[in-house]
Amino acid sequence: MTVTAGADRGDVIDRERVEAVEREPVVIVRYNLFERVLHWVVAITFVALMLSGMALAYPRLAWLSGLFGGGQTMRAAHPWIGVAFTVGIVLMLLIWARGMMLDATDRSWFRRLRSYARTGHAGLDNGRWNGGQKVYFWLSLVFGIVLLLSGIPLWFPSVAGDGVREWSRLIHHAAYLVMVGGFIIHVLLSVFLFPGTLAGMTNGQVTRGWAAWHHPRWYRETSHSQPERPEPPAAEPTEPAEPTP
């Protein structure tokens, strides 16, 4: 930052600016642009599918069809939005599948689910994602496919026939409920519960403290390739305390 005003005044401003920058936390790139665009395409199509699905399944919520320009437009759009959603989750599978494989740490995470729910921290050496996130990913993928497959007879009811359509409707509805459950927890945790999490999906960055606290192994793996402040606080190898939650 160059200041063209008086030299002494500029000097003062510059120093303040430098100090302010130094107070700013070091950030780590959590999701790149492609990942974020993909996530929001999936998120927006999911919400559109959820709302139009509610309008179709619950007569008392039929007024939600107004959001989509009326029932007929909504009925025509819903399957195509579903196709876009499915493409999105399949792309997610392609770019994230490797990191989403469950490992021993995730099994421990599930054993500590109760204390995680109480304290918001499992004290485990999570990689880029913890066990819960991985399960939500696989659950969305599997039930997304179930929703697509059970949606086809509803898309073309005349081809499917009566019995197939009715069973598909029940399966579609049940799978939708699972997805909504996962969605509520996902939003609760990422938007409301953990400060700094949403930023990872908006500007793509999280603070070093956030990364080290929630995803320690991922932090160690990535922090070396990230811009760092000159003197990171030395980690004293203290006695290996039980990582109590």
Add this chain to the structure above:
Amino acid sequence: MSTELGLAIRRKSASPSSGTNIRRESVEVSKLVDIDLCIGCKACEIACKEWNDLEPDETFNFGSYQSHEDLTASTWDLMRFKEVDLDNGDLAWLIRKDSCLHCDEPGCLLACPAPGAVVQYENGIVDFDQTKCIGCQYCVTGCPFDIPRFDRKTKKVYKCTMCVDRVAGGLEPACVKACPTGSIRFGSRQEMLAYGEAKVEKLHRRGFDDAVLYDPSGVNGLHMTYVVPRGDMLGDYGLPDDPDVRANLSFIGKLRGLRGIGAVATWAGLIGAGLYWLRVGRKAPPPEAEAVAEAERLGQPGPEDEGPEDLEPEEAER
């Protein structure tokens, strides 16, 4: 085709508690097609087209007396012809006026997810309100008689309305008005059933031992019944032996149950999430130095490690 027309409504599709009837007594109307009297003149087809102002579909010869092969979105009434060789060497020429049978328990109404798109009036007429139709075509498969037809241009489904606009004004349906032999009759359901039963007995006396009044209980009876002289040949007439919407009813029961569970679970999830959030609040990480120290400590191999370290360097796709 219509909206309410001042008639009392028994129920509407996907609309709980949609009955409106407060009248002292409501007469259930019915048509009856006495196939014995039908001469296959197709006047009913024309009357239907004229009253409802429907575009004629192109006709062509496909080896039958029928004007068209099938019902369409703009052909709600069709005379079906079929020639059948009988065992004794005779020929049976079967003719049936095919149009909506206005079931008392309509499969189309049960299948429809659009509130108010299928209306059943207190008098028994089942009508579609295309202003509410979303074009999903569930009714097409829900109908045990294969009546509703989807129109590609308007993306809506159409069928016979039993000329509800005429009936509401005290007139008989157009097909009844046009029928030159009195084969298509119109009146209260009791009158029609009484006529039908008497006619069936008459047919029995005349030697049509299998004559039946077609009023299947699987759809809780019809508001267009048939007197069928050859009741052993329902399939040849194109009538299902045992149309049944009980399976559809049990499906609707299951769907309602699932909806109930869904509504409770969704509200419980939202309220639970809200309460949880109010209870635990926001969970900020500790100061950066502390978090980083913890991360480095977790990286040290030790007896407390949770399972083997995944040593492959995770490429974080950036």
